[in-house]
Every structure is written in structure tokens, then in C-alpha cells.
Amino acid sequence: MxxxxxxxxxxxxxxxxxxxxxxxxxxxxxxxxxxxxxxxxxxxxxxxxxxxxxxxxxxxxxxxxxxxxxxxxxxxxxxxxxxxxxxxxxxxxxxxxxxxxxxxxxxxxxxxxxxxxxxxxxxxxxxxxxxxxxxxxxxxxxxxxxxxxxxxxxxxxxxxxxxxxxxxxPERELRSGFAEVIKHALIGAPELWEMIRDFTPEQLSACPQETWLNMLSQSIAVKVRIVTEDPHEKGIRMLLNYGHTIGHALESYFLETENPLTHGEAIAIGMLTESWVQHQRRAEQVPDAWIRLMLRIFPHRNIPLDIVPDIWQTMQQDKKNKAGKVRMTVPGNMELDMEVLEPSQEEVRDSLLFYNNL
Ligand SMILES: NC(=O)c1ccc[n+]([C@@H]2O[C@H](COP(=O)([O-])OP(=O)(O)OC[C@H]3O[C@@H](n4cnc5c(N)ncnc54)[C@H](O)[C@@H]3O)[C@@H](O)[C@H]2O)c1
Known part of the structure; x- marks a missing residue:
């Protein structure tokens, strides 16, 4: 088909x-x-x-x-x-x-x-x-x-x-890509989320072609909807950067070490930490099902907090920033709805502490 x-x-x-x-x-x-x-x-x-x-x-x-x-x-x-x-x-x-x-x-x-x-x-x-x-x-x-x-x-x-x-x-790359499927599910595809929320690494590596076609079709549909609406990232396309402000900074930092993170591993940490900042401000908890899925698929990696000044410096180069303020985009209350946050360095640090303690 x-x-x-x-x-x-x-x-x-x-x-x-x-x-x-x-x-x-x-x-x-x-x-x-x-x-x-x-x-x-x-x-x-x-x-x-x-x-x-x-x-x-x-x-x-x-x-x-x-x-x-x-x-x-x-x-x-x-x-x-x-x-x-x-x-x-x-x-x-x-x-x-x-x-x-x-x-x-x-x-x-x-x-x-x-x-x-x-x-x-x-x-x-x-x-x-x-x-x-x-x-x-x-x-x-x-x-x-x-x-x-x-x-x-x-x-x-x-x-x-x-x-x-x-x-x-390779399996690690497969999992890396799955981070973007999770992102699409969380920002705009509740049915896709229901399909993948209980996925295990074993299921992922044994996925039949039919399942891939189904999963890809739903995930691609989210990307297509967003880039059609906002081809040059003036608005809603920034939502595709969910997890990428902290995630890219971590990816860049660890790229220079002996133990780099894959793009998806970094983005998974980025999604959890950025969501933590959003939920913390609302006095809410990051949904347990999100945490469970990410921890099942991506190995937990302790992030030394003394790297925060380094990654904060990288975040200051992020393309979404405006007027010298670091910005990150997280899902809002509805499908394809976006909230823009301007976190402080302390919030980023605390979000990594939250992640380390999972
Ligand atoms: N343009 C965009 O909108 C956009 C969106 C998200 C990510 N990106 C970029 O994508 C990059 C990450 O992409 P990626 O994860 O595909 O990385 P990648 O291209 O480095 O591929 C990952 C690894 O898998 C190997 N590989 C690829 N296909 C293979 C196959 N079928 N069989 C065996 N090995 C294979 C590659 O050689 C590489 O070693 C980042 O640079 C990121 O910035 C761009």
C-alpha cells in the first residue's frame, strides 16, 4: 500500500x-x-x-x-x-x-x-x-x-x-528515531500516542512492516500538517522543537565527549526536562505514562549538573531565542497547540535534577 x-x-x-x-x-x-x-x-x-x-x-x-x-x-x-x-x-x-x-x-x-x-x-x-x-x-x-x-x-x-x-x-539508532515519533504523538496525534504508549524496546526492534507503515503514516501526517501551515517556522512549526532546546544543547555537549548521546536520546531528555519546567510552573506533574515510555526506550543517563553553565551557553545560541531570552516550545492544552517558555538557568538545572532523580 x-x-x-x-x-x-x-x-x-x-x-x-x-x-x-x-x-x-x-x-x-x-x-x-x-x-x-x-x-x-x-x-x-x-x-x-x-x-x-x-x-x-x-x-x-x-x-x-x-x-x-x-x-x-x-x-x-x-x-x-x-x-x-x-x-x-x-x-x-x-x-x-x-x-x-x-x-x-x-x-x-x-x-x-x-x-x-x-x-x-x-x-x-x-x-x-x-x-x-x-x-x-x-x-x-x-x-x-x-x-x-x-x-x-x-x-x-x-x-x-x-x-x-x-x-x-542499528537498534540504538532505531530508538533514537522513535523519540521523534513520540514527539509527534505528544504534540498532535492522540491515536498514535495510544498505539505507542506501552511500546517496549523488544517490540520496537521486532516491528513488522505493516506496523511501521501505520506508525509512520500517523507520524508523518503530523509533520506534514505543521510544515504546511508554517513552512518557514514563524509560528506553530516551532512546536517541532519540543525537547530540542535542552536536547540540542545536551547533544552538542556530549558530542565532544567519549560518550555521545544520539539525537533522539538527547531529545527524549529534552522533552522530559522541558515538560518538567512547564508542569512545575503550573504546579502539576509530568504525566507518568510519558516518563515510563521514555525510560523504557532510552537508557537513563546521569547528567552532571556542573555542565549546566556550558549547556546554558549553547542554549543562548538557539534559533528560537528572541531579544536575548532563551525560549523553548512545549505542547499546549490542545492538539497542535504550543506554549512558549523562557526558562531561567536555574529552572534548566532543576529540570536536569528532576531527570537525574527519575
Ligand atoms: N531537517 C530537519 O527538519 C531535521 C529534523 C530532525 C533532525 N534533523 C537532523 O537529523 C540528524 C540526525 O539524523 P539521524 O538520526 O538519521 O542520523 P544519521 O544520519 O547520522 O544516521 C544515524 C546512523 O545510522 C546510520 N544509518 C543510516 N541509515 C542506516 C541503515 N538503514 N542501515 C544501517 N545504518 C544506517 C548512519 O550511517 C549513521 O551512522 C541531525 O543532524 C539532526 O539535526 C533534521
Whole structure:
């Protein structure tokens, strides 16, 4: 079964088997050249399946970059642009980003800036990118340890989501992506929440394709609704940053250590701590079911409180900030309803203490 979404009527997000959809779409586009971008892992685990499913020739040019967030920077872009130059990519070419959020964000950014923009297609291979990163046209790279600081908004020509790629995804990455599914459930999909609230790590790693299709369909629908309403993050799209103010700061901090957090692990801590600030101000408790699900899926990690000044400094660079105030966005009282909080450093510290004591 194939489901197609059209964020802002601008481009198709096609959920289903690649072999049923991709080659028809490509035939209509007729690009002058195709360049495939992979990282070392997606080249090893996803490329041959992608070529087989799409019927693209085995000698399709491939650019491979090292895997991981630590390579999401301008030097890697330079090497991608060098390969584009070598391949003589003209403005009618198509770049296919086969990978997770890092490949999609960075490959999209390189394509969007190459000769003032060539078309690109997102073929997400992680749960996180299937449900979130590949959709919505936010592209970019990290700069001096601050995440996604340099970038543009540019929609892809299409997004093809085929959960078959999850079969090779390491379990820790699968859980990481699940954080964004939880986020979508909490901000705007009560039915999805009911579906996942009792999930266990074992269920997650043994999920049949049908369940993935169902879960992805509900989760993608939330992202599509939001980016359609607010493509350039002037309002409700900021709600997708739930968990990301504290989460990004923790992710950036631990990226420099021997024990980094995955994006989703950091965002899960971010959702709990940011919700704690909101609930604390209302003299309420963070719902127990939220805490139980996050602790079941993500290993608890003690956060040393002496890093608070460091992460507070990173939070001061957050893109949502206004007039020098750190801002974070948490779900409001209704579906797709947002509350903007301006926390103090002490509240952030206390929220981490709350998390440490869980
Ligand atoms: N643009 C957006 O709207 C948006 C939204 C959320 C997150 N993001 C960005 O997404 C990034 C995180 O994405 P991610 O979690 O996908 O990280 P990632 O791209 O680094 O992928 C995680 C790891 O999984 C490997 N991998 C990917 N697919 C695989 C597969 N099918 N089989 C085996 N290994 C595979 C990768 O090589 C990598 O080692 C962050 O940089 C974040 O800022 C962007």
C-alpha cells in the first residue's frame, strides 16, 4: 500500500515500497544526470537494495562521506561540492540523498546551493529521517559546535519513505528515531500516542512492516500538517522543537565527549526536562505514562549538573531565542497547540535534577 502526502501542495512524500513508485516518478523528471549521496554505512547497507528497487544502473555515480553528526560541517560540504564539480553536475541534474538526517540535511544543503540550486530527492534510511528530518525543507550543517546554524529552507523534489531500510538500522539508532515519533504523538496525534504508549524496546526492534507503515503514516501526517501551515517556522512549526532546546544543547555537549548521546536520546531528555519546567510552573506533574515510555526506550543517563553553565551557553545560541531570552516550545492544552517558555538557568538545572532523580 502506498500513501502520498503533499506538504503545502509542493512535493510528494511517498510512503510505501520504492519499487512501486520511484521509477515512474523518475521517468517523468528525466534529469540530465544523477548523483547519489551516501555515508559509509548507507553505502554498505542500503545502496544495493536502493538500486535494485529503483532500477537505477549499478554504475550510477556515488559520493560517499564518513558517517555521523561529527561530519555535518562545511569541510564535508566542500568535498561534496568538489565531487559535484568533477561530475559536471548542471542545473538539470538530480541529487539523491540516501541516508539519515545528516545525509538529508547536508546533501540537501549542498544541492540547494549548487549553481543556486539543483533538484534533490530525500530517501531517508533512519526512523528519525523518515518521520521527521526528510520532510519540511530544512537543510543545513553545524557550525562551531552549534547545531544546524548554517542552512536554508528549500523543498526537495520528492521524498520516498520505504521502511525496508529499517531492517539494517542499528537498534540504538532505531530508538533514537522513535523519540521523534513520540514527539509527534505528544504534540498532535492522540491515536498514535495510544498505539505507542506501552511500546517496549523488544517490540520496537521486532516491528513488522505493516506496523511501521501505520506508525509512520500517523507520524508523518503530523509533520506534514505543521510544515504546511508554517513552512518557514514563524509560528506553530516551532512546536517541532519540543525537547530540542535542552536536547540540542545536551547533544552538542556530549558530542565532544567519549560518550555521545544520539539525537533522539538527547531529545527524549529534552522533552522530559522541558515538560518538567512547564508542569512545575503550573504546579502539576509530568504525566507518568510519558516518563515510563521514555525510560523504557532510552537508557537513563546521569547528567552532571556542573555542565549546566556550558549547556546554558549553547542554549543562548538557539534559533528560537528572541531579544536575548532563551525560549523553548512545549505542547499546549490542545492538539497542535504550543506554549512558549523562557526558562531561567536555574529552572534548566532543576529540570536536569528532576531527570537525574527519575
Ligand atoms: N531537517 C530537519 O527538519 C531535521 C529534523 C530532525 C533532525 N534533523 C537532523 O537529523 C540528524 C540526525 O539524523 P539521524 O538520526 O538519521 O542520523 P544519521 O544520519 O547520522 O544516521 C544515524 C546512523 O545510522 C546510520 N544509518 C543510516 N541509515 C542506516 C541503515 N538503514 N542501515 C544501517 N545504518 C544506517 C548512519 O550511517 C549513521 O551512522 C541531525 O543532524 C539532526 O539535526 C533534521
Amino acid at each position: 502506498t500513501t502520498t502526502f503533499y506538504p503545502g501542495d509542493a512535493y510528494p512524500v511517498v510512503l510505501g515500497r520504492l519499487q512501486d513508485t520511484f521509477s515512474d516518478w523518475l521517468q517523468q523528471r528525466r534529469p540530465s544526470k544523477i548523483l547519489l549521496l551516501c555515508d559509509a554505512n548507507t553505502r554498505r547497507d542500503c545502496l544495493s537494495g536502493f538500486l535494485a528497487a529503483t532500477g537505477l544502473p549499478a554504475n550510477t555515480p556515488v559520493v560517499e562521506i564518513p558517517a555521523g553528526e561529527t561530519y555535518k560541517h562545511i569541510q564535508t560540504c566542500t568535498s561534496i561540492w568538489e565531487q559535484m564539480l568533477k561530475a559536471q553536475l548542471d542545473r538539470h541534474a538530480l541529487v539523491i540523498n540516501l541516508g539519515g538526517g545528516v545525509i538529508g540535511d547536508m546533501g540537501g544543503f549542498c544541492a540547494a546551493t549548487w549553481k543556486r540550486g539543483v533538484d534533490f530527492v530525500q530517501v531517508p534510511t533512519t526512523l528519525l529521517s523518515m518521520t521527521d528530518a526528510a520532510i519540511g525543507g530544512k537543510l543545513g550543517i553545524d557550525f562551531q559546535k552549534v547545531k544546524n546554524t548554517i542552512g536554508v529552507f528549500q523543498n526537495p523534489a520528492a521524498v520516498f519513505v520505504d521502511p525496508v531500510f529499517l531492517n539494517t538500522l
